[in-house]
Amino acid sequence: MPVSKNKPREIFKISHLSKIYRTGEVEVRAMNDVSLDMIEGEMTVLLGPSGSGKSTFLNIVGGLDQASSGTVFFKDMELTSFNERQLTRYRRDHVGFVFQFYNLIPSLTAWENVALVTEVSKNPMKAGDALAMVGLENRMTHFPAQLSGGEQQRVAIARAIAKRPEVLLCDEPTGALDSKTGIIVLDALTKVNEELGTTTAIITHNAGIQKIAHRVISFLDGKLSNCHENKSRIKPAEVVW
Amino acid sequence: MRVLDRKIIRDIWRLWAQVLAVALVMACGAATIIMAVGAYRSLDETRDAFYDRYKFGSVFASAVRAPNHLKSRIEAISGVSGAELRIVKPVLLDVIGMKEPGSGIAVSIPDHRMTKVNQLYVRQGRLPEPGRGVEVAVVESFAKAHGFVPGDQFGTIINGKKLTLNIVGIVLSPEYIYSLGPGEMVPNPKIFGVFYISEEVLRGLFDMEGSFNDLSITTMRNTELESVIKDIDALLEPYGGVGAYDREDQASNAFLDAELDQLRAMAKIIPPIFLFVSAFLVNMILSRLIALEREHVGLFKALGYGNIAIGGHYAKLVIVIAIIGILIGSGAGLWLGMGLTRLYASFYSYPFLLFEQSYDLYVLSAGITLTAALSGAVKSIWSVVILPPAVAMRPQAPTRYKSLFVGRMNFTRIFSQLTTMAFRHIIRWPVRFLMTTFGTALSVALLVTSLFSYDSIEDMIDVIFFQTDRQDVTLTFSDDRGQDVLWLVNKLPGVVRVEPFRATPVKLKNGHRTMQMSLLALSHETDLSQILDIDSAPMEPPKNGLVISERVADKLHLNLGDLVDVVLTKKSNRIASLPISGIAQSYVGLTAYMSFEALNRVMRDGQRVSGARIKIDEAKLDEFYEAVKETPVIASTALQDISRDKFRETIEQNITTMTSVYIVLAVIITFGVIYNSARIQLSERARELASLRVFGFTRAEVSSVLMVELAIIVLLAQPLGWLLGYALSWSVVKGFETDLFRIPLVVNANTFAWASVVVLTAALVSALIVRRRIDHLDLISVLKTRE
Incomplete structure (x- = not known):
């Protein structure tokens, strides 16, 4: 399902989103009055230095955290009004996550790590197909301890996409990888985005990556500092690390 | 204070719940040592002191009627330091307010001088004196049971004569610390008492002019008692001597010996359980703490701390936990030991109680507890010492798991992925799994061991009172009689x-x-x-x-x-x-x-x-009692109903006290083991569990990963615990077995069931506490940080 250029549809509508953390007497404004829309089927890169608010943004959009004020709409559901149970349901049905440190279950094989998610999904793909999509069809019976970092991250991607989520949220997916394996992982993400049409958001420190995305959103000091569309995209292999 | 030491304090503060759980198990070990050994020593010292100060005899003998002139020959026997010739006779008691006749022993005390052997401790009043009518001093237990004070009176039938005795004193004797009436199994001071009457008076009542029927002797240190006994037997033989014996066969002393043996047995069986469990818990917690602090260890080493300093740091942590346990245990042990000593003492008649609070006992129990704790820590500390700093700074490689089955057979087709996680975790850490199961089984075993005594005592009561001795009353005649006496008995009402x-x-x-x-x-x-x-x-x-x-x-x-x-x-x-x-x-x-x-x-x-x-015929019981009191040939009566009730009451009072203590201890072990193992699993797997939550698994589903494993542990622990409990009960039965007393090994199904119910409940509660923590997992911070 290629991205339709004619009718861009917002999958997320975010307005005046703020998040304040309180630790003791210190108040940290992690995100301050952010408003933006995310378009269905697009790959978006979120850029910004540490503490700029991009992770906070991703956590709220992914249903891992709650906003202090503002609203987030996922399609016609208002995430910001969801309780804990509804957020669990939302994550289960609509969102796939990929983390910097993979977070695979060490006691489950690659195939089982993916099946973990497909077992509880409504319309999953086969675990084997998901692994094939990231090029790991020959590593399915391996435990995490038997896989390289790049392979582990690809299992994590397979696990995230196996339930056919509408949104794939990646927090520094290449942060712990060298350039060569990083490119393989980005390839897998691009492939998923193109073939499944999954709306994808990737957080990164690496500005070089931004050119593979449809859209780039930059954060600074908890605020939106820039948001632009890439006129032309490059392939992951062309990324200068 | 050095920085590393500050870290210990903060670590303990941070891990307080786990530290407390381990410290409590250690406390149980220390407490049971102090309780059992302390009570044993207190009672032993008290008995020795009483024997020593009140000149308890070392050889005893009786005869039918021996002449007093033997005295000089008895005193001349080599090794004899003192001899007391006495008149000791059974009597029937007729106490106002008591329908049933009681029985007692009347013992003569010399006139105008102190007894040389078996001296009396006068609690209240004075000793009887000659020429002042029939005065008696009664033993304290009997006086207490009837509320007697000096000045009170009670009736007796002595040698067929009804007689009213005036109480002038309340006394205690080293000879009757444990006094058992004829046909009784446990002391019942209400229907049996010992009392002391002036020699002159008793001699008159029993026609024993110039003669005696009982002999107590004290001997010099290191005397060969065998030969003294032989000489006395030879002297008394012509006068119906019944064979002399030493303290070992003296009734009161033999029972005390049996009781002390039982206390000693307890000190050997119970504390090792706690020490073992605490060593295991220390091992579990410390190895986890060190795994978490791997990088700190690398940093310490990089900063130039030596292996001894770093190993010592973790050893100190264990020592501090052990000290907390020892302090709690010492307090609890002292308290329980005093309670136990009082319980025993209330059962026996001692004029005073010596609480033997020697420091060596505390040093001993602290030493044993500390050794157990450190032995549990050795492996973890060694792993820190041998860890090269460069390796320590790198994160630990992911844990290697294995397939559950060889070949292509897919386990996950049968169970869900969540259950597979639980199973693989068990297989990955088999020793820990087995030890946790074993620890939980030990608490089941401890409960079985403390509860089975009810079954055994019930069985014993059934055997003794409903199978072996089914009479209502046992009558003993004042002497062996001809068959014609039975005619008299047959004529008694009812x-x-x-x-x-x-x-x-x-x-x-x-x-x-x-x-x-x-x-x-x-x-x-x-x-x-x-x-x-x-x-x-x-x-x-x-x-x-x-x-x-x-x-x-x-x-x-x-x-x-x-x-x-x-x-x-x-x-x-x-x-x-x-x-x-x-x-x-x-x-x-x-x-x-x-x-x-x-x-x-x-x-x-x-x-x-x-x-x-x-x-x-129960309807005629009162008439029967009245008639017995009027029948001179009957020296004593034992009433089976009363014996049975008293037996049950006494034994159950003892057991209930101990059982309550053991239930508390077993619950502490269960909490210690289950709570700690769940907490450690949670710490190790927080990342996994948080990931599951992120993927959209519910709290219940995520908890089930841990709970399945805990459930397997707790369920497997039950049959193992029953088996261990049976074995421990057997060793208790063997440890308690003496010549005078033996309990059968009977463990009913409901005892196993109750033991399991208690442990399952304790496990459930600790699981719920951990469940609450799973519910409050901070998803974001867990996932963002590298383990």
């Missing part, structure tokens, strides 16, 4: 059935092995009294030979058909050689059985009876 018996003290000898006991002869038509064989089937008293109990057979190395020398102490130690024709089960006291005819034949003094067991 008597339905009378079964006579004859009892005589004997010594059984097989080679160099000797045992003193009572030989009981029963008639063939015996119905009220039954001898039970080892399989609990009733057997007839044998026409020839004698039946002995298992314990006696064991100790004397006798088998069926063997000949044994029966030394008839009442017949000038004449020896009859008799075959063993049966082995019986017996729980209380030492008894051998024969048939009436056989014993009469051996005794060669005609058809004699010592007493009768009686079945009675």
Whole structure:
């Protein structure tokens, strides 16, 4: 399902989103009055230095955290009004996550790590197909301890996409990888985005990556500092690390 | 304070719940050592002090009637330092307000001087004096049971004469610390008492002018008691001497010995359980803490800290936890030990209690606890020492798991991924899994061990009161009598059935092995009294030979058909050689059985009876009691109902106290083991569990990963715990077995069930506490940080 250029549809509508953390007497404004829309089927890169608010943004959009004020709409559901149970349901049905440190279950094989998610999904793909999509069809019976970092991250991607989520949220997916394996992982993400049409958001420190995305959103000091569309995209292999 | 030491304090503060759980288990170990050894020592010291200060005899003898002029010859026996010739006689008591007749022992005290042996501690009032009427001093337990104070009176039937005694004093004697009435199994001071009367008065009452029937002797240190006993037996033989014996066979002392043996057995069985569990818990917690602090260890090493400093740092942490445990345990042990000593002391009659609070006991228990804790820590500390700094700074590689089954068979097709996670985790850490299961099983075992005694006592009561001794009343005559006395007994109101018996003290000898006991002869038509064989089937008293109990057979190395020398102490130690024709089960006291005819034949003094067991029409009980009080030949009565109730009450009071203590201890172990293992799993797997939450698994689903494993552990622990419990109960039964008292090993199904219910409940509660933590996992921070 290629991205339709004619009718861009917002999958997320975010307005005046703020998040304040309180630790003791210190108040940290992690995100301050952010408003933006995310378009269905697009790959978006979120850029910004540490503490700029991009992770906070991703956590709220992914249903891992709650906003202090503002609203987030996922399609016609208002995430910001969801309780804990509804957020669990939302994550289960609509969102796939990929983390910097993979977070695979060490006691489950690659195939089982993916099946973990497909077992509880409504319309999953086969675990084997998901692994094939990231090029790991020959590593399915391996435990995490038997896989390289790049392979582990690809299992994590397979696990995230196996339930056919509408949104794939990646927090520094290449942060712990060298350039060569990083490119393989980005390839897998691009492939998923193109073939499944999954709306994808990737957080990164690496500005070089931004050119593979449809859209780039930059954060600074908890605020939106820039948001632009890439006129032309490059392939992951062309990324200068 | 050094920085590393500050870290210890903060670590303990941070891990307080786990530290407390481990410290409490250690405290149980320390407390049980202090309690059991402390109570043992206190009672032992108290007894020794009482014996020593009040000159408890070391050799005892009795005769029918021996002349007082033997005194000089007795005192001349080598090693004898003091001898007291006394009159000791059984009497019937008629206490106002008591329908049933009580029984007692009247003991003479010398006039115008102190007794040399078995001196009395006067709690209240004074000792009786001659020439002031019939004055008595009664033992404290009897006075307390009736609320007597000096100035009160009570009735007796002494040698057939009704007599009112005036109480002038309340006393305690080292001879009757544990005083058991005839036919009783536990002391019942309400119906049995000892009292002291002036020699002059008692001599008159029993027609014992110039003679005595009881002898107590003190000896010098290192005296060969065997030869003293031999000399005394030779002296008393012409006067109906019943065979001298030393403290080991003195009734009160023998019971105290048995009790102290039991306390000692407890000190050996219980504390090791706690020490083992605490070592295991220390191992578990410390290895986890060190895994988490791997990088800190690398940093310490990089900064130039030596291996000893770093190893010492973690050792100190364990030592601090152990000290917390030792402090709690010492306090609890002191408290429990004092309680236990008081409990025992209230059961016995001591004039004072010495709480033996020697420091060595605390040092000992602290040392043992600390050793157990450090032995649990050795492996973890060693792993820190050998860890190269560069490796330590790198994160640990992911744990390697294995497939559950060899080949292509896919386990996950049968179970969900969540269950597979639980199973793989078990297989990955088999030792920890087994130890956790074993630890939980130990708490089940501890409960079985403390609860089974109810089953055993019930069984014992059933055997003794409903199978073996089914009479309502046992009458003992003042002497062995001719058969015609039975006619008198038959005439007593309400008597339905009378079964006579004859009892005589004997010594059984097989080679160099000797045992003193009572030989009981029963008639063939015996119905009220039954001898039970080892399989609990009733057997007839044998026409020839004698039946002995298992314990006696064991100790004397006798088998069926063997000949044994029966030394008839009442017949000038004449020896009859008799075959063993049966082995019986017996729980209380030492008894051998024969048939009436056989014993009469051996005794060669005609058809004699010592007493009768009686079945009675309950409606006429009051009349019966009245008549017994008027019948001079009856020296004592034992009422089975009262004995049974008192037996149950006494034993259960003892057991209930101990059981409550053990239940608390078992719950502490369960919490210690289950809570800690769940917490550690949670810490190790927080990342996994948080990931599951992120993927959209519910709290219940995520908790189930841990709970499945805990459930497997707790369920497997049950049968293992039952088995261990049975084995521990067996060792308790063996540890408690003495010549005088043996409890059967009976564990009913409901005891196993209750043990499991308690442990399952404790496990459930600790699981719920951990569940709450899973519910509050901070998803974001767990996932963002590298483990």
